Amino acid sequence: MNMQDIRAVITGGASGLGNAVAQHLVAQGARVALLDVQEGPGQAAATALGKAASFARCDVTSEAEVNAAMDAARQQMGAINLLVNCAGVIGAGRVLGKNGPMAADFFTKVIHINLIGTFLSDKAAAAVMQHNTPNADGERGVIIHTSSVAAFEGQIGQAAYSATKAGVMGMVLPLAREFAQFGIRVCAIAPGIFRTPMVAGLPQEAQDSLGKQVPFPPRLGKPEEFARLVQAIVEIPMLNGETIRLDGAIRMQPK
Numbered sequence: 001m002n003m004q005d006i007r008a009v010i011t012g013g014a015s016g017l018g019n020a021v022a023q024h025l026v027a028q029g030a031r032v033a034l035l036d037v038q039e040g041p042g043q044a045a046a047t048a049l050g051k052a053a054s055f056a057r058c059d060v061t062s063e064a065e066v067n068a069a070m071d072a073a074r075q076q077m078g079a080i081n082l083l084v085n086c087a088g089v090i091g092a093g094r095v096l097g098k099n100g101p102m103a104a105d106f107f108t109k110v111i112h113i114n115l116i117g118t119f120l121s122d123k124a125a126a127a128v129m130q131h132n133t134p135n136a137d138g139e140r141g142v143i144i145h146t147s148s149v150a151a152f153e154g155q156i157g158q159a160a161y162s163a164t165k166a167g168v169m170g171m172v173l174p175l176a177r178e179f180a181q182f183g184i185r186v187c188a189i190a191p192g193i194f195r196t197p198m199v200a201g202l203p204q205e206a207q208d209s210l211g212k213q214v215p216f217p218p219r220l221g222k223p224e225e226f227a228r229l230v231q232a233i234v235e236i237p238m239l240n241g242e243t244i245r246l247d248g249a250i251r252m253q254p255k
Contacts, residue, residue, distance in 0.1 A: 001135060001142070001234055006030035007077040009070060011060055011087035011121050014042035016196040017146065018086030020223030021230050025082075026052045028231065033073035033080075035060070035121075036087065060087045060117030070124040081132055081141045083125035084230055085168070088114045088146065090198065091160040107160045114164035118145055122175060122186075130182040137237050138183045144230060145172060145188035147243055152190070153252035165190070169243045176241035185240040187233050192247025194221035214248035221246065 008025055012018035013034030022032045026049050035058040036042040046055035054076050058069040074080050091110030095102045122143055129141030147169040154162030169188050176186040193199065193210050199220060200207070211219040229246055233239050 001081060001139060003028035003030050003231065003234070005135075006082050006234065007073075007079045008032045008082035008084060009035060009073050009080055009121075009125060010084045011035045011058070011117070013086065014038040014045050014055075016086065016198075017191070017194065017223050017226050018084065019045050021084050021086065021227045022049060022053060024224060024227035024231065026050070030082075031077050033069075033077060035066075035069050035073075060121055061112040063120050066117075066120045066124050070121075070128060074128050079132055080125055080128045082234060083121060083141070083143045085118045085121055085143075085145050087117055087121075088164075089161075091164075092157045093160065094157050095159050102159075107163075110160040110164055111167075114161070115167040118168045119171065122171070126175075126179055126182070126184055129184050130179075134183050139185070139237060140183040141185070142234050143175070143179075143184065143186045144233060145169070145186070145243075147188045147190040149190055149192045149245060149247050149250065149252055151243075152245075155252055156255040172243055173241045180240075185233075185237070187239055187241070188243040189226060189229055189233075190243050190245045190247070191226055192221055192245070192250045194223060194226065196223065214250045216248055218248075221248065 010018045010022050013022050014036035025032050031052045034046050034055045037059050039057045042055040046053040056069040058065045132140040134140050145168040148165040150158050150162045151165035151169045172186050172188045
């Protein structure tokens with residue numbers, strides 16, 4: 001698909017990787033709808049992007065809110081042919097912590113946001129995309145998940161987070177196979193250590209230490225690099241049913 005034809009919904013679009021994707025897509029001529037629970041930052045992000053962007057407050061764990069936000073995006077942009085799932089939480093915590101075993105509610109919350117939220121967004125977007133007019137390749141849409149290197153090498157304290165990131169990766173192939181009949185592709189990106197707002201809030205010494213763990217380039221990933229990979233997935237039709245690591249060859253240690 002050509003970038004000028006993209007009508008994208010980006011969950012978690014108010015900040016971090018999601019906002020970097022939004023900025024990049026708009027710069028390439030696309031239109032975007034940002035979904036996020038952060039209303040103030042979301043409105044500000046959409047305003048900064050100009051007329052090509054809109055914002056809707058949306059809790060991705062709510063099926064009703066996701067469906068309503070997706071329908072609003074479709075009406076505003078005239079179509080949806082790209083979904084980028086960036087909404088998520090870290091959910092760090094040991095199963096056997098200092099204050100006792102992990103509460104089931106904590107684990108469930110991380111699952112609801114990262115995994116079920118991705119599924120609900122996929123389902124709502126695909127329901128819209130299946131009715132798109134196909135392009136010359138028969139393509140009607142692209143769905144992208146945000147996994148993580150934690151899906152492969154989960155560290156101590158990442159049981160909940162790793163489970164969700166492995167889950168969103170695990171959904172990719174069956175969804176790609178099911179949606180093939182509609183001309184909808186599904187891929188995932190598994191980023192390593194990126195300069196997100198959470199990492200940027202750490203002391204510079206800690207950021208430098210994290211960057212040095214990456215074999216090459218020995219630095220933190222740039223959000224715009226994640227966004228450029230989103231564009232590559234959109235523009236290369238043969239990329240389908242695949243999870244792509246974007247990590248500078250890092251392999252995470254136990255802690």
